[in-house]
Amino acid sequence: MSLTTGVDGSVGGIPDLPVVVGRSDLDAVKSVSASRVTMTQLMGPQDANLFGSVFGGIVLAAVDKIAYVCATRHAGRPCVTVSVDQVDFRTPIRIGEIVTLRASVNSVGRTSLEVGVQVVAESVAGGTERHTNSCYVTMVAIDDEGEPAPVPLLRLRTPEEWQRHHDAEERRRARLELAKRRRERRRGGD
Numbered sequence: 001m002s003l004t005t006g007v008d009g010s011v012g013g014i015p016d017l018p019v020v021v022g023r024s025d026l027d028a029v030k031s032v033s034a035s036r037v038t039m040t041q042l043m044g045p046q047d048a049n050l051f052g053s054v055f056g057g058i059v060l061a062a063v064d065k066i067a068y069v070c071a072t073r074h075a076g077r078p079c080v081t082v083s084v085d086q087v088d089f090r091t092p093i094r095i096g097e098i099v100t101l102r103a104s105v106n107s108v109g110r111t112s113l114e115v116g117v118q119v120v121a122e123s124v125a126g127g128t129e130r131h132t133n134s135c136y137v138t139m140v141a142i143d144d145e146g147e148p149a150p151v152p153l154l155r156l157r158t159p160e161e162w163q164r165h166h167d168a169e170e171r172r173r174a175r176l177e178l179a180k181r182r183r184e185r186r187r188g189g190d
């Protein structure tokens with residue numbers, strides 16, 4: 001079964017999988033797994049704040065980088081960051097710990113993609129992973145002139161991928177509504 005998300009972003013219950021979603025007119029279709037990325041790095045003294053844990057900005061830079069790699073893999077062309085949703089740091093990351101970031105495309109529009117990034121930390125010696133934060137990054141594919149360019153459709157194979165897409169569509173509507181209200185306020189001179 002193949003299904004393209006409606007222009008209003010409406011999606012129903014879980015359909016027969018796999019399904020294809022997206023808003024561009026490209027024929028190209030890519031699976032979520034084709035652009036999934038994992039990055040691991042050791043947090044060193046250069047990453048420290050004054051309290052011996054990792055600067056939030058170091059984590060945000062890593063989030064932006066992995067979202068770039070993931071989005072660009074899916075789009076097959078360079079992408080830029082247009083929006084990052086609220087980021088909550090749930091627990092500090094200590095110097096000497098390993099941080100792992102996992103990114104995958106949740107949803108695609110015509111030229112934009114939502115990338116979900118999960119961040120976990122663990123001791124070098126092993127042990128349980130702590131989930132430190134998750135966030136959603138909206139990237140836009142650009143052409144040689146820096147203008148938004150269409151992205152391939154997205155094939156969803158699992159109920160989890162479908163659920164992520166569904167949730168991403170809700171966030172997309174909220175994001176665009178907020179951006180619209182901000183534009184209107186600016187026009188009103190507030």
Ligand SMILES: CC(C)(COP(=O)(O)OP(=O)(O)OC[C@H]1O[C@@H](n2cnc3c(N)ncnc32)[C@H](O)[C@@H]1OP(=O)(O)O)[C@@H](O)C(=O)NCCC(=O)NCCS
Pocket residue numbers: 080081082083108109110111112113138140142146147148175176179
């Ligand atoms: C990304 C950029 C090229 C988009 O240009 P634009 O004129 O806003 O283009 P459009 O209005 O056609 O929007 C393009 C896509 O971005 C989406 N978008 C625009 N603003 C958005 C926002 N605030 N949140 C989420 N998505 C947004 C649109 O919905 C559209 O998605 P779609 O094609 O999938 O429907 C432009 O905003 C830009 O260059 N921004 C700076 C990017 C950058 O430098 N990032 C690094 C920061 S240091």
